[in-house]
Amino acid sequence: MNRRRSRPTLPTRLAPVALVAALAGCGVVGGVPGSAPKGGGRSFTVAAAGDILMHPQLIDQARADARETGRGTAGLDFGPLMAGIKPVISKADLAICHMEPVIGKPNGPFETYPDFLVPPQIAGTVKDIGYDTCSTASNHSLDHGYTGVKRTLDTLDAAGLEHTGSFRTKKDSLTPLIMDVKGVKVAQLSFAFGFNAHELPRDKPWLVNQNDLGRIEAAEKRARAAGAEVVILSIHWGREHRPNPTVPQLEFARRLARETDIDLVIGHHGHVVQPMEKVDGTWIAYSLGNQVARHAVPTGLTEEGVIGWFTFTERGGTWDVEARYEPTLLEMPPEARSDADGAPAEPAKGQVKDYRVVDVAAELERDDLSDLQRSRLRLAFDRTEGTMLNRGAAKDGLKPLVERPG
Template identity: 40%
Template sequence: MTNSKSLSLVASAALLLALAACGGPEQTPYPRADPERPAPSGAAGSTQSDVRGFTLVGTGDVLPHASIIRLAHTDAGGHGYDFRPMLAGVAPVISRADLAICHMETVYGANGGPFTGFPTFKSPPEVAAGLRATGYDSCSTASNHTLDAGADGIRRTLEALDKAGVKHAGSGRTAAESARPALMRAGGALVAQLAYTYDTNGFPQPEGRPWAVHLIDEQKIIADARAARKAGADVVVVSLHWGTEWQEAPDEQQLTLGHRLTASTTKGRPDIDLILGTHAHIPQAYEKVNGTWIIYGMGDQVAGAMVNPPDVVDPRGNQSSIGRFTFGPPAEPGQRWVVKKAEFVPQWMDVQKGRVVALPEALRRAPGRKDYQVAEKAVRRAVLSRGAAAQGLTMGE
């Protein structure tokens, strides 16, 4: 696990630099509901009534298998790789949000390849441009596959995301970058994203770079969240790559760690405002714990036909959800930003066509399609399996 004390000075300096950088011009490929740049909460000349709320969406694992890479090559007309068409079906949902967060599970290969799928992934760097075109603002990059190509894989991935204008959290090319959260303005808030993974499939951290990828450590996560808050973040989002593959119910680590993280407070204010989970390959439950929403697992957003050991194609591996949360400003400065509305949008990767489908919209257009109905029902059952409906979660479009 990462030693949080030894990186505390680096983290503080990195946060200050990131905050300064966050004041630069926004890069938004799609017009938001209100494209005007807001003042941060508590900014000089603003009152609490001036501060706008915002919507945030989070989505699951982007996991390009060999079949997905071939499809992107075909979609590019045989010249390069184009991931925009396979994500076009959910682009309206993603781009309408003020802030959109994805999970980039794999690392990228060199321009032109070679590229590989399972078990050690090297994806085309063009994935990053496809994510940006879909409307994503930031991605978590901490997963069990982050070290599939060592330090070079991290470097190539973050370079491609930077070039595309997508922020990232969970890994770094330098100690300062690794310690720095993704910081973004949304509505009247400054939002920090942190990201961590349970493991790296046995690959050790690169020599001399114990900070290359963030590993799950309860005390470090809390310390990082508090540092982000102290540096000015109004909302802290934690992305966690955790859980047990192919298990719909959250496991003991998820339940215990989720409870402890959401129970952590500073001067009565929660240190973490939202937890976005990935890794299980299938949709898992949403639940409000200690007043904070946790998505235990969103499922795979982009993946080929998923094989569940022992070598059986499992359709759940192409089902997932989009979490959408509408945050409202606090009643008084320094208080918590509150989730006013919590929603989920079922989605499905149609592996035959190689397209991600936003199921509510797809069912409105084709209400009798059996595969849409089956996928939507399965996602809805998993998402609501721990009583989230009674806690205020609704299905959106």
Template identity: 40%
Template sequence: MPALRRLGAVVLLLALAGPAAAAEDSPRTFTIAAAGDILIHRMVAQQAAVYAGGDGYDFYPMLAPTEPWIAEADLAICHLEGTLSATNTGLSYYPLFVAPYQIADAIAAVGYDACSLASNHAMDGGESGLIQTIEQLEARGIAHQGTARSEEERLPGLYRVKGVTVGHLDYTYSLNGLPRPHRYSVNVIDREAILADARWAREHGAEFVILSIHWGEENHHPPTAQQAALAADLMASPDIDLILGSHAHVVQPIGWVNGKVVVYGMGNHLSNQNQIWGPSYWSTEDGLMVYLTVTEQPDGTFATTRVQYTATWVEMGSYRVLPIDWALAAGEGDRHLMTASRQRTLANVTMLGTEGLEATTATWPPLLCRGRPATIVGTAGPDVLVGTPGDDVIAGRGGNDLILG
């Protein structure tokens, strides 16, 4: 897991020093993982209470199947919709989302380093809920963007990832009519404001800038005209390198705009939206995890050089988020429903073309050895974790772990 921190005085040093020189031996490189909307509906919370055995809520079993994918990345970014309650009082679900704070435990446990928080549900718990959400993430070492307690905190995040300074911005199209107590409380989409923030990040040392954005039309796979136009405007800027989209609750395509990657929408990662809700929700159980490789170029800039993705499916009832190809191979979940979900996702993600896109069928290819992966995940307590004769992903989860390859 990378040690992420918000840069303070270091930023000034980086700005004065100018761009870091390219390594003499090999270009610097890092990986990014991201996934779709985490939206805690009542049924999801009720199942988390079951997993906790009557003592609070445990969301980890829902996200656990994705841990080998998320934990492997150098920078993993989640998208959390709604707000959290630090005391689990005043919980509410649709249409106002105030979720148990233990979802933050699960987000941290599977390996997320940062979360985008700007969404149309960012003010569902009022200013108090917004602050509690930030505090719960910070208590678990998770960076956050899109909502803020001050103007200074509203500025783009700057993370150190394998020696590279990465900027992170986050904006939403709307707050569902709820009041924003301060302009800095939630970033609402404004083209000039986004470009100004991206420029600020670049001027303060960011070598690669990510924009998370909550946009588009719900349950609509093709990017809207507004999405396409805004993507073209933003990607014309030299200060934005990658767009990670959310909100549609269905998988939207991945495309290249001005030579840079736009992930228009990653669908739902965890929610209770499903086919039973009606025809427009037919594919809301589908999701996407993306895994991007970013590499330093000869001129010292950074570019996305590899785009991989894995289809996921939310198993209703258990609410496990299942990487479909892994689940099919392991005999987990409903084979018929997952196969149909996978077909939908692959069709939607490649809607704008397949060039440069790689569908992964197991844990990320760098973790494979002759097609034979093994995943070994520890518990929250002390463990002895021993690898197999092949290549392994071994992840401790807490306690004092002895890990042997």
């Protein structure tokens, strides 16, 4: 039985020009974003983005940036890498990250696939760009066992980030994460399909949440009983590198929409952008792609991501959710080359020199882009738009947060 009441599509509230001004850091224009729309009650905004993975090339970039900025900890500064998305993330009333890997120690050692161990310095950057909370249930959660889980959560705590999905104690696993967002009690859940070659320890089966409809439903009920008015599910699912959700994803999404009262589903693990669609009144984001990752074999799709932007508005005791998306791109320098004397060669004219995560729409406003850069940004925006809408979400009002500049 579908227990959810229908949620009508909301009218557009913001002109693109106003959004550009607000999200580019020029100050919040009256009514932008997150204020209650005309005729509505309480309102708040949520920004959520894709997987955070720190591959070796990105750690090398943070090391080079620390030498330039003189900032960071233990010779690593991830700030310049991530700064391009701060104007969007920091404007949301609640910003949700997905911390996929296990966090290590400041001086390493660091590890990449298959068992990730990444610098803890990334947590401070995630907080600095505006994130409030992170989901931590992923297929890599158990890469370094209980010690890795505990260190990851301790690091997020030290950075001032909330978290859920993996836990230090059984009591923690049964205690809902509920945050006050503009006077609304919002709960976050986090679940993952499995843990690669690792298994949950027999004496700690609660260590990481594993996908199961009954467990998700029970977690939602605990959150509601603890006072949650809105429940958001972060879920690690599907298959990697596929721009379309799998049949099991689609089926599970329908069960989540019809058999629970979860208000929003945010998907991860695909490492490429997958569509959003509204199922029986519930928005499902199947995969937000990568927020930041540098795979061993970049495909073009793996550098593209999306920030989902959701406006919740209370109407007659229920919550309407308006969905938007903002394409992002990890700009990548060319593979390292050497000149005839063995010294590092400069990138060719028009190529980027550093790894940088950028807000595609904002970056396209620049007037100093090379033709090559502009072409790549347009491709990222148009491809993301096509993917976002390829399950018919346009009819339910899904559109870009900011329209693509010329």
